[in-house]
Amino acid sequence: MKTPADSSPTRATALRLSLYVASLALVAGGLVYATTRLTATEPAAAAAPAMPAPKVTVAPVEKKLLVDYEEITGRVEATETVELRARVSGHLDGVHFQASQLVQKGDVLFTIDPRWYQAQFDLANAHAEVAEREAKRAGDLLAASAISNEEAEARRARAAEARAALATARLDLEHTAVRAPISGRISRAFVTEGNLVSGSPGNATLLTTIVSVGDAFVYADLDEASVLKFNRLAREGRLTTENGRVPVDLQLADESGYPRHGVIESTDNRLNPATGSLVLRMLFSNADGALVPGLFARVRVPVSAPQPALLVSERAIGTDQSQKFVLAVTKDHTAVYRTVKLGALSGGKRVILSGLEADDQVIVNGLQRVRPGMTVDPETAVAAAPASPAGTAVATR
Secondary structure: OOOHHHHHHHHHHHHHHHHHHHHHHHHHHHHHHHHHHHHHHHHHHHOOOOOOOOEEEEEEOEEEEEEEEEEEEEEEEEOOEEEEEOOOOEEEEEEOOOOOOEEOOOOEEEEEOOHHHHHHHHHHHHHHHHHHHHHHHHHHHHHOOOOOHHHHHHHHHHHHHHHHHHHHHHHHHHOOEEEOOOOEEEOOOOOOOOOEEOOOOOOOOEEEEEEOOOOEEEEEEEEHHHHHHHHHHHHHOOOOOEOOEOEEEEEOOOOOOOOEEEEEEEEOOOOEOOOOEEEEEEEEOOOOOOOOOOOEEEEEEEOOOOEEEEEEEHHHOEEEOOEEEEEEEOOOOEEEEEEEEEEEEEOOEEEEEEOOOOOOEEEEEOHHHOOOOOEOEEEEOOOOOOOOOOOEEEEEO
């Protein structure tokens, strides 16, 4: 028979076993609860709505007839330019205009001291009158055999010389009043009153300059390759013309869109061998007076016949490393990656040389939210008003 002291270790062991079993039960219950919660949330996760297709704006590839233009730099010149020089020598008596004013043909601009030339004219006039009287009497005297034929001829010759001297003196006197040879805008006076001016040929004093107003010339150099294209089209009769002349467009440094229109007036008769270019002279209307001689301007010259081309908005074009691409949208609203080759600009749109077809739709807004192969929600862009006449456009290089 065991004593109470012998049974104490047995009771302690039993107690520890009971606590261990209870702990295992608690852990098992927790695992069952967690599994039940996870199982209960799985249907909710599976029922979450799918992400909607991104909204994008699409536009159709536009097809137009394009004319290819060569852009060149030109310089503006007046249709008429005059360097006004003295024709007789003398002291300048007066300047009769304000700098930069408009003058009319025939206006007196400068006066050179006329006194010397007036005296020369009066002397020549007196000599001419005497010579004319002697020549008239020569006929009567010859009829009366009072003088010889030689003397009569000599008197008539002296009369002719006197008339020529009188005409020369009259011209010199007239040239003391320096008149405007053309109408236009005058520069400043390069010589002021009181200075001695020279009318000697080859050393005549420059008094001022005058340039015409109204229509203006623009000179530009066209490179050899463009000249060959231009001439070939002209020979084939495929060059666009207006009243027999080739139209060209111009813009000044503070303008855009080439708002000024003119024609090619003439070309040089040979290429410059040093530059390999041909000088074009173009005529433009200058009603607003903005084409000031000496200004530089951008000119575009047609170097192709009208030809069909595909155009898309610049916003549709993306860059992938060294190549350009667009995202086209198929009939099932799937975005498709298309590598494209770009051409010239035309009215804010880019000519596509390859990679698209005329019936394609391309993304023009929302390109950053889309990846190739994604389904999209397309919305057609509102068409803008045409910038060029119907059926035609221009492309510049």
